[in-house]
Amino acid sequence: MPRPSQRDRIVDAYVDHVVSEGPETVTLEAVAARAGVSKGGLLYHFGSKEALLGGMLERVAALTEADIATARAAAAAGTETVAHYYLRTSADDPASDSDFFRAMVAVLKVAGTEEAAATTARASISAWREVLAEETGDELTADLIAAVGDGIYLRAIAGERSTPLTRDWETTLERLGVRAPSEQSP
Amino acid sequence: MPRPSQRDRIVDAYVDHVVSEGPETVTLEAVAARAGVSKGGLLYHFGSKEALLGGMLERVAALTEADIATARAAAAAGTETVAHYYLRTSADDPASDSDFFRAMVAVLKVAGTEEAAATTARASISAWREVLAEETGDELTADLIAAVGDGIYLRAIAGERSTPLTRDWETTLERLGVRAPSEQSP
DNA sequence: GTCTATACGCGGATAGAC
DNA sequence: GTCTATCCGCGTATAGAC
Helix, strand or coil, rough: CCCHHHHHHHHHHHHHHHHHHHHHHHHHHHHHHHCCCHHHHHHCCCCCHHHHHHHHHHHHHHHHHHHHHHHHHHHHHCCCHHHHHHHHCCCCCCCCHHHHHHHHHHHCCCHHHHHHHHHHHHHHHHHHHHHHHHHCCCHHHHHHHHHHHHHHHHHHHCCCCCCHHCCHHHHHHHHHCCCCHCCCCC | CCCCCCCHHHHHHHHHHHHCCHHHHHHHHHHHHHHCHHHHHHHHHHCHEEEEEEHHHHHHHHHHHHHHHHHHHHHHHCCCHHHCCCHHHHHCCCCCCHHHHHHHHHHHHHCCCHHHHHHHHHHHHHHHHHHHHHHHCCHHHHHHHHHHHHHHHHHCCCCCCCCCCCCCCHHHHHHHCCCCHHHHHC
């Protein structure tokens, strides 16, 4: 995947619009304008609104996979646990630059309406829960960590900033019995 | 509040439609049909689509208040803690009959687009967190319990059934250090 | 209070020029 | 590959009959 193609920039604009304005106000015209092309230009790349949604879902699936791979690599290197990675990156502000977080919020906002988006969201959530369960070896702990992450996303949908719980995710993990790599025995 | 007025039945229909079909497909015609009236009939009661949304938000605010009062009463009577009440009722299936849960899911689905709905959602979330914090006396525990509830709502939006975490909410509460009233010292 | 009929604007999608 | 022009359907809202 080389640098941003026109398709990528259009998907970017779509995500941006959904996150900031909400899915109901998305029009091909608005997305096109944000991407700096005309409606016709957009429709050359994505033949329909549904195809545009598909482009975003593909991206989220890809970003999920990439993000999990990064977390696993960090865990293998002993830098930080998967749980730490998950909460740290989820704690990002919606207005920040975390591509994955933004795209995921957009997908969740659309998921209320589009079944395909709901499916992608479920897949991403499940994938993370699996990795967390694998690491902790304890289903309940994994579910709790996942729930904390879910809470962050829910608040993002509702337009709320991060809570004490997420600002202080390190304390949260301690409380749940998850230790940082440096505290673990060699 | 007497038995279902026409207004109430229209709001019911609106909530039903949003939960089952999603907010983007909501039309006055569809809601009217579901409520058993015509478009014109609906518009007599709610002068605009926005007014219809307002009706739903009022209901959620009222149900939140009532629900919290019920939980407080149960806690005062020693029947169950607020935390138990919160998780038990949140664990309900979206397809079930919990008015509050259904309405809240509808509001959250709309919250992606309508700022007013997002505000109502935040208010409801905050109110519960406050009550939980008041009971546990520990902000972190309250936040964790609230997060578990949030996770349930997020999954509801994504169309997923309840998780082990919510099926087994009693174990979850034990793990978080919240004991049932019967286990507490008199 | 509830209905039908209608005006009106907007958004998705196509055709075809450049 | 990207644009403009245009068609068409649908959804909101109003007017006014019953």
